[in-house]
Amino acid sequence: MSNYSAxxxxxxxxxxxxxxxxxxxxxxINSIKFHFSKIMESLGLDLNDDSLRETPxxxxxxxxxxxxxxxxxxxxxxxxxxxxxxxxxxMLMEKDITVHSFCEHHFVPIIGKAKAAYFPKEKIIGLSKxxxxxxxxxxxxxxxxxxxxxISNELKRLLNxxxxxxxxxxxxxxxxxxxxxxxxxxxxxxxxxGKFAEQEYKLEFLxxx
Numbered sequence: 001m002s003n004y005s006a007x008x009x010x011x012x013x014x015x016x017x018x019x020x021x022x023x024x025x026x027x028x029i030n031s032i033k034f035h036f037s038k039i040m041e042s043l044g045l046d047l048n049d050d051s052l053r054e055t056p057x058x059x060x061x062x063x064x065x066x067x068x069x070x071x072x073x074x075x076x077x078x079x080x081x082x083x084x085x086x087x088x089x090x091m092l093m094e095k096d097i098t099v100h101s102f103c104e105h106h107f108v109p110i111i112g113k114a115k116a117a118y119f120p121k122e123k124i125i126g127l128s129k130x131x132x133x134x135x136x137x138x139x140x141x142x143x144x145x146x147x148x149x150x151i152s153n154e155l156k157r158l159l160n161x162x163x164x165x166x167x168x169x170x171x172x173x174x175x176x177x178x179x180x181x182x183x184x185x186x187x188x189x190x191x192x193x194g195k196f197a198e199q200e201y202k203l204e205f206l207x208x209x
Contacts, residue, residue, distance in 0.1 A: 016104075017071070025064050025072070032060035067102060070139030077132035079158060081123045091201070093117035093208060094130040103174045104141035112170025112186070117205050118155055119163035119195055130155070144170055144189045152191040162194035165205045 023031065037047060037056040045052055069075040095115035103110055114134050137150045152166040167190045176183045195201045 028064045029057075029060040032063055033057050036060060066139070067100070068140050070136050075136065075139075077129065077136050079129050079133070080126040081158065082126070084120045084122055084124050088120055088124070090119070091117050091204065092120060092124065093205065094127055095208060097131050097134045099134060099138050099147075099168060099170055101138040101144070101147060101170075102141045103172055104143060106174040106178065107141060108173035108177060110138075110144060110170050110172050110187075112168060114151070114166065114168045115205075115208070116151060116155060116167075117165045117196070118159055118161060121159065121161050123159055125155075125159060144168060144172075144187055148189040148191050152193065156193065163196060164191070164193055165196040165202070166191045167206065 033056045036059050040047060040052065040055065047053055047056070093115060094117070095113075097114040097116070099110065099112045099114050101110040102108065116130050116134070133154055134151055137147055137154070148166050148168050152164050155164045155166070156162055167188070169186050169188050171185075172187055175181075175185060175187075192202050192205075196205060
């Protein structure tokens with residue numbers, strides 16, 4: 001199965017996508033632009049003002065081309081795998097990966113850091129590709145729990161191994177900017193499978209500096 005097909009299949013299972021949404025990127029931008037202008041008007045904002053006139057267009061393009069680009073499998077990153085020629089069998093970790101996502105309940109930012117690790121078998125992945133996978137899967141509205149599982153599942157699929165760990169620590173604007181308005185709390189999610197279910201490897205991963 002190709003990466004594109006695998007992502008389409010996975011998204012259908014995890015992300016609540018409208019199955020009849022066949023709009024092109026340009027059609028999505030035009031639709032969002034129209035409806036966002038109505039939201040702004042409903043809030044009493046003057047779209048004739050020169051500082052607001054282009055806002056609906058900016059927001060629409062930002063949604064489709066940037067912060068929600070993970071909703072379209074065509075944006076799945078190119079992933080490079082290499083043969084594990086020397087048989088490296090130690091833990092391989094990428095940490096302090098920037099996470100920028102959005103809460104699917106309030107459409108406000110989730111900002112934090114991720115780290116991911118695996119024990120290689122036949123293949124190893126280009127290090128920057130882990131970052132790109134995190135970036136891609138982060139680029140849509142969702143809950144942090146699903147993001148964690150998606151990253152883990154994709155690494156397991158690509159590398160053909162169950163020995164994968166993913167950890168995300170993030171601040172949710174739906175908690176800090178509204179409701180309880182707690183600006184200090186963090187949300188932590190993790191996924192441990194294969195060897196990482198064993199206490200020794202789990203602690204090595206969690207305690208890495």
